[in-house]
Amino acid sequence: xxxxxxxxxxxxxxxxxxxxxxxxxxxxxxxxxxxxxxxxxxxxxxxxxxxxxxxxxxxxxxxxxxxxxxxxxxxxxxxxxxxxxxxxxxxxxxxxxxxxxxxxxxxxxxxxxxxxxxxxxxxxxxxxxxxxxxxxxxxxxxxxxxxxxxxxxxxxxxxxxxxxxxxxxxxxxxxxxxxxxxxxxxxxxxxxxxxxxxxxxxxxxxxxxxxxxxxxxxxxxxxxxxxxxxxxxxxxxxxxxxxxxxxxxxxx
Amino acid sequence: xxxxxxxxxxxxxxxxxxxxxxxxxxxxxxxxxxxxxxxxxxxxxxxxxxxxxxx
Numbered sequence: 001x002x003x004x005x006x007x008x009x010x011x012x013x014x015x016x017x018x019x020x021x022x023x024x025x026x027x028x029x030x031x032x033x034x035x036x037x038x039x040x041x042x043x044x045x046x047x048x049x050x051x052x053x054x055x056x057x058x059x060x061x062x063x064x065x066x067x068x069x070x071x072x073x074x075x076x077x078x079x080x081x082x083x084x085x086x087x088x089x090x091x092x093x094x095x096x097x098x099x100x101x102x103x104x105x106x107x108x109x110x111x112x113x114x115x116x117x118x119x120x121x122x123x124x125x126x127x128x129x130x131x132x133x134x135x136x137x138x139x140x141x142x143x144x145x146x147x148x149x150x151x152x153x154x155x156x157x158x159x160x161x162x163x164x165x166x167x168x169x170x171x172x173x174x175x176x177x178x179x180x181x182x183x184x185x186x187x188x189x190x191x192x193x194x195x196x197x198x199x200x201x202x203x204x205x206x207x208x209x210x211x212x213x214x215x216x217x218x219x220x221x222x223x224x225x226x227x228x229x230x231x232x233x234x235x236x237x238x239x240x241x242x243x244x245x246x247x248x249x250x251x252x
Numbered sequence: 253x254x255x256x257x258x259x260x261x262x263x264x265x266x267x268x269x270x271x272x273x274x275x276x277x278x279x280x281x282x283x284x285x286x287x288x289x290x291x292x293x294x295x296x297x298x299x300x301x302x303x304x305x306x307x
Contacts, residue, residue, distance in 0.1 A: 018292075025281075040270075051259035054266050058273045101276050109269040116265055218281060221288045228291035235298065 008085045010227045017224040024217035031210035038203035046200075055113040057203055061211035063106035066134060067169055069099030069215060073141070074169075077162035080155065087223065089155045090230075092162060093145055094222025098215055100138040106131060118182050126175035127183040130168055137165040 007013060039057035046053035076092035079085055110128065111121040122128065141161050148154035176185045196204065259266050 052262040055269050058269050101280055105273055112265045112269050218284050221284050225288040225291055228295050
């Protein structure tokens with residue numbers, strides 16, 4: 001059986017979701033619990049930033065997931081665009097609110113980390129501004145689905161916006177290299193290896209894993225929800241149209 | 253204990269971050285789970301009895 005078929009076929013997807021979702025939820029809880037113990041109790045304070053460095057364990061995973069969620073959304077939209085798989089559209093749609101929350105959390109926790117470290121809640125530099133733009137792209141994407149009643153038309157517009165909005169992702173990633181920024185450059189993924197001490201890195205990686213698994217859990221059940229909602233609404237429409245036909249038949 | 257929560261004077265910045273992250277993530281997870289549970293129930297009810305009205 002092709003894995004692509006499993007994700008593209010709504011019935012197979014529902015079976016997969018029902019089997020996989022409890023495992024993902026359990027794993028996300030376990031990782032989050034471990035990450036919180038490591039981040040709040042075991043990892044040391046920073047020699048310059050003091051305890052404020054503990055904001056990193058919720059800020060960095062949220063910021064990562066903001067871009068990972070959007071990349072996922074764009075890839076799903078591209079799949080829907082090329083192969084017309086409705087499940088891919090539903091997965092992209094399910095990822096958007098989670099991505100929006102992750103982006104909001106990255107902005108909020110970033111502001112609370114910025115004040116004690118930079119002395120400012122907010123600066124209009126490239127990294128912060130491009131993440132704020134991402135927040136509005138998510139809002140725009142969700143608004144399209146909610147405001148256009150013809151779902152085929154909404155899907156078409158949403159795919160285009162998702163693909164155009166993807167331009168912002170490399171801008172976010174490389175903004176700290178391309179422009180002067182208060183924001184620190186990459187410290188996890190770099191050629192010379194991570195520049196964070198071992199115990200801090202362990203806590204951070206576990207929290208990133210927790211957020212990642214949580215994201216896939218919410219997207220999995222969110223997509224299942226969209227499939228079931230579509231099915232039920234189709235069944236209801238069929239029922240209404242058959243009632244109308246009977247009524248028309250009687251009148252005729 | 254008080255010293256731990258003060259986090260060397262940074263507690264006022266740290267705890268709101270953890271609190272909001274916890275509330276929002278639990279919130280969206282709970283919302284999704286509740287919604288999909290209801291939909292599964294409705295879909296199963298329709299499957300076993302096509303006369304069930306979900307309008």
